[in-house]
Amino acid sequence: MAKKEMEEGGKRNAIELFFLTTLILWLASVSFQIILTHQTRLLYIIAGSFFYQTSNSLIRYFSPKSSLSDPLFVNTAVSLIHSLVTSSSVIFILSKQWLNNGLSGMFDHSQLVEGTWSWAFEALCFSCGYFAYDQWDMLHYRLYSGWIPSILLHHLVLLICFTLALYRNITINYLILTLICELHSIFLHVRKVRRMAGIRDARSVIVKLEWFLNWTTFFVARCVSHVLITAKLIKDAHKFGKGVELPLALFGMAGMNILNIGLGMDLLKAFKRERKSQHANHRQHHE
Template sequence: MAKDLIGTHSPAAHSVVSVSIGYFLQDFVDMLCNQKLHQSWELLFHHSVVIICFSVAVLVHQYIGFALVALLVEINSIFLHLRQILLMANLVHSTCYRLNSIINLGTYVVFRITTLAWMTRWLVLNRENIPLATYTVGTVGMAIMTAMNIILFYRLLRSDFLKSSREAWREKEK
């Protein structure tokens, strides 16, 4: 599958992507039912894009390998979710929160930014092997995910690192 991200896949790989669609659908419905739209619209949009792209792969039994590469992004989600839990527990000033912030940023760069950059490069290099409609869905999806992830990265940097640096600077000035 590593050599052919378009046509080669195992039944297990197909199942992983299918189950992932189910997860994103369930999370989408949960957010619709339990969160205010202004709090969750970005994640709802993100989930919609993922559901569409993964559904294309599952329905046509192609691009399963590419979808599996996209799931590497979810490794960072572990630390994003832990960050939310620590925020809800009011543990922002704890060592655990600080350590998670550092790991979160590192996994963000490795598993989100690098993966999305690699996927974008792969799409461009394999353009001639991909039908126009599928290529369009893929490139639009990648553009949306890349923009959203750059914005989220900036927010994380500002919230967990730049903000604390400004606060430390202000304390020194007092």
């Protein structure tokens, strides 16, 4: 038993060391770009990390000393704030672009790859700062599981892709479009926070409305939007240069679409589980 615990502890320490090292290297890279190449706009990444870490501290400070102050609850609450901020930013950016310039040319290949909509760069930086904060928070409180934690790997890939795009100031608008999925993430986090807070009555209007919005945004903001982005990439494949932009974009979108399928299956299981629990409680009440 002790030997098994030591082996698990060793694996966990190896995982933490790897992802912590990559996070430190990433921070060093961002600092290098800001200080030595004078890309001061990248300071929005630091501002994003600071904002979400401050949110974490405030939630922890004002939460009652119960399960609501648990690191997982606090982390989920901050993730909810990120989804609200990011989805609002994306809607604002797209609406502003639409009102000022119309839809004509808004989704042109050159605009999506080489252009940068107003506030798109800053929004992407701020979201990048969140992924760095969340990576640290999960490592610090060990809010992950598995030999290769998918959430930590997901954050690492996003940090690499986002920062490379920000360094080169390319495909910023494409990445902003992918963040539309955060509209659905709002309701994923709301469901998790709601259950942690002990609100689990599947018959309540709030829970039913939450599930309706969960499924609606899952299909519209996540599935449909990501399929359309993938289709746009394939359609404009011949317009890309010989660099790595197209392979990376296609690989990233393929990964997102696969993750969406897995997420949909998990959502369906959770939905059936709550409905089954509701019927069981209803039958027990009548008996």
